[in-house]
Structures are given as C-alpha cells and as structure tokens.
Amino acid sequence: MPITIEQLRYVALGTRDLEAAGRFAADELGLRAVQDSADEIAFRSDERQYSVVYARDDARRQAIGLEVRDEAALQSAADALQARGIALVREAALAARRNVRALGAFTTPGGLRVELVVRPQNQAWRFFPQRDAGITGLAAVALRSTDVAADEALWIEVFGMRVGDWVGDAAYLGFDAAHHRLSLHPSARAGVLAVEFGVEGINQVMQQFHRLRPVPEAIVHGPGRRPVSEQVFLTFSGPDEVLYAFVAEGRQVDPSAPPRPRQFGGGPESHCAWGSACRVPELDGRTAAPLAPSARPALRGVLRG
Known part of the structure; x- marks a missing residue:
C-alpha cells in the first residue's frame, strides 16, 4: 500500500x-x-x-x-x-x-x-506579505535528478504519486488536485532547480516580469504558458544558483480519476506554448549529462503505447 x-x-x-x-x-x-x-x-x-x-x-x-x-x-x-x-x-x-x-x-x-x-504547524493568523507580490503559497518544486527514471519509480510505487505528464524524460508528478507538485528534470547534479510560488493571477506574473526586465539576466524563462499544466509562469534567478518562479492559473485534476498522462517532446516548445526564450538547460530539453540507465516504470511503457 x-x-x-x-x-x-x-x-x-x-x-x-x-x-x-x-x-x-x-x-x-x-x-x-x-x-x-x-x-x-x-x-x-x-x-x-x-x-x-x-x-x-x-x-x-x-x-x-x-x-x-x-x-x-x-x-x-x-x-x-x-x-x-x-x-x-x-x-x-x-x-x-x-x-x-x-x-x-x-x-x-x-x-x-x-x-x-x-504534524508540521500551521499559523492561525493570516499571511501578510513583506511586499505585495500577490503570493498565494508554495505551489511546486522543480528538481534536478541524476536518475529521473529511478526517482520517478520511487515516487509512484512507494508514495503513490501520479504522473501528470512527461516532457522528454522530465516527469511532472502530483498527488492532489494540482496538475503537479514536483517535477523531475534530468541533470548532471541533484538538487532544487526551481521553487515555485502561486500568485493571484496573470497580472502578478506580468508585474514581476516588468519589475525584473531592467535587471540583466534576471529572467531565465518566460513569461509564458506551460503546455503540460496550462500555468502562466515567469522563472527568474535567485541566490546560490536556485531559480524561482511565479505561477498562476493552471490545470486542476480529480485525484480519484486523474486524466491519462501525455508524452510531450523534449524541445523548448514543450516547456512554453508562447515560445519564450529559455536559458536553463533542464527546462528547454538540453541535458548536461547522459541519463542514468535505470528502467522506466512499467506504467510509462503502457501509457506510451
């Protein structure tokens, strides 16, 4: 179980x-x-x-x-x-x-x-932001993995997560009504690729875009819309080579009857339906090192037909 x-x-x-x-x-x-x-x-x-x-x-x-x-x-x-x-x-x-x-x-x-x-604690008083960026909460985390296939199998078989979609060898994993909460991206090193926060809507995504646009190389991807989750997004640089993203809207699913996962190609068009430029190898289909040779979960082979 x-x-x-x-x-x-x-x-x-x-x-x-x-x-x-x-x-x-x-x-x-x-x-x-x-x-x-x-x-x-x-x-x-x-x-x-x-x-x-x-x-x-x-x-x-x-x-x-x-x-x-x-x-x-x-x-x-x-x-x-x-x-x-x-x-x-x-x-x-x-x-x-x-x-x-x-x-x-x-x-x-x-x-x-x-x-x-x-039993982690919640706060009884409502969240009051330091700056009015429109934050609604922690939405998802994009992860670098040196063995996506083995990690994918672990999350599915031990923790009951579902695959929302695949983009190339990257896997988008969910466990509640959101399209995904974790995404696994092939990389030469392991760790956190991007921390993603939900915001109130597309206006807040675009406000962040205009806020950061004058800063050289601050924006690494977006603004755009993800074909997999239908989220509007903006991804930008943070300290210590960790990326951050503001996301809005997005596809909701019924956890008791989730839709069939889809396989998208590994190119940049699969990461952004608007065609925004991307400077992150893991997010536009480039991989820094060959994938580990682990076998894909049997579920994936069936769904790919």
Whole structure:
C-alpha cells in the first residue's frame, strides 16, 4: 500500500550568504520572516508556519519537506524504503528545529534529500506579505535528478504519486488536485532547480516580469504558458544558483480519476506554448549529462503505447 503524501510543506536551502538570501526572500518574493537566528531564517508564504528555510551552509545542501499523516505512515515509509535499500534516518534534533512532531530523512536514487515530517504547524493568523507580490503559497518544486527514471519509480510505487505528464524524460508528478507538485528534470547534479510560488493571477506574473526586465539576466524563462499544466509562469534567478518562479492559473485534476498522462517532446516548445526564450538547460530539453540507465516504470511503457 503506497504511503500518502499529504502536502508539500517546505524547501530547505543551504546558502553561502544568509543575509543576501533573506533580503531576496523578503524584497523580491515578498515572503515574511518568521524564524530568525544567526544560522537560519525561515520564511512564510501562506498558512504553513514556513515554506522556505535558508541555512548558513554549503549551497549544495538542499532538501524538500513532505508531510505524511502520522507516525505509522512514517514507519511504513521507512519499511518500504528499506525494502529498496534506502535508509530513512529519524532525526529528533532536526524535527525540533523544523517544529514538527517527527521527521525522517532519506536520499532518492537521483541524489535528492527528502524530509518526511509528521504534524508540521500551521499559523492561525493570516499571511501578510513583506511586499505585495500577490503570493498565494508554495505551489511546486522543480528538481534536478541524476536518475529521473529511478526517482520517478520511487515516487509512484512507494508514495503513490501520479504522473501528470512527461516532457522528454522530465516527469511532472502530483498527488492532489494540482496538475503537479514536483517535477523531475534530468541533470548532471541533484538538487532544487526551481521553487515555485502561486500568485493571484496573470497580472502578478506580468508585474514581476516588468519589475525584473531592467535587471540583466534576471529572467531565465518566460513569461509564458506551460503546455503540460496550462500555468502562466515567469522563472527568474535567485541566490546560490536556485531559480524561482511565479505561477498562476493552471490545470486542476480529480485525484480519484486523474486524466491519462501525455508524452510531450523534449524541445523548448514543450516547456512554453508562447515560445519564450529559455536559458536553463533542464527546462528547454538540453541535458548536461547522459541519463542514468535505470528502467522506466512499467506504467510509462503502457501509457506510451
């Protein structure tokens, strides 16, 4: 029985310059700092207590936080991962720092660190942004993977995620009414490619475009519309080579009867229906290194016909 993921909770990012990362989150994204120490700053974007954590650390140390229902689900995840030769490590000290009841961490075959958390806190008072960017919340995370096929199989078979669509070898994965919450992109290195925030509408996407347009090389993709999710998007540079995106609109699905996933070609036209220029290899069909030789999940072979 697959372990159910309740919610995408947060992204944790190491940074070479904690102060600069904090200024970017507040001034550019409009997030509100809620926990601040000499070595770590957490930012809020919605009802979650926080959705982004910056830590003074090696910039390659990154993780995503996913919520599971209870301790029994966490133990089931540990057992299922162990059967695949993957260790889930319980970390009490980190759980206290993340303000969750329990936490177990593991690394996917493609090199991404994942933190499974139990009962993360929400905030009772409504979110009030640092800047009125129109943020509605953490929407999705795009991930670099050195073995997309193995990571895709893990998320489908152990955690019950569904494939929304494929673009080339990139996989868009969902578990609720959104088209996707995670996307896996072939890359020579593992980690967070882009942190995506929902905004109120296309106006806020275009406002960010005009805000950043005078800044050389700030915009890396967009504005555009994704054929897979039908989201309007703008992707732009952030600290430590992590990208950020504002997204609006988008395709909703019935989780109990999701549509058949589609296979799109790997070229740039499959990543943007408007034809916007893209400077990110993982987002326009270029891959920095050959894909790992893992076999695709059997599901994919059936759906491709």
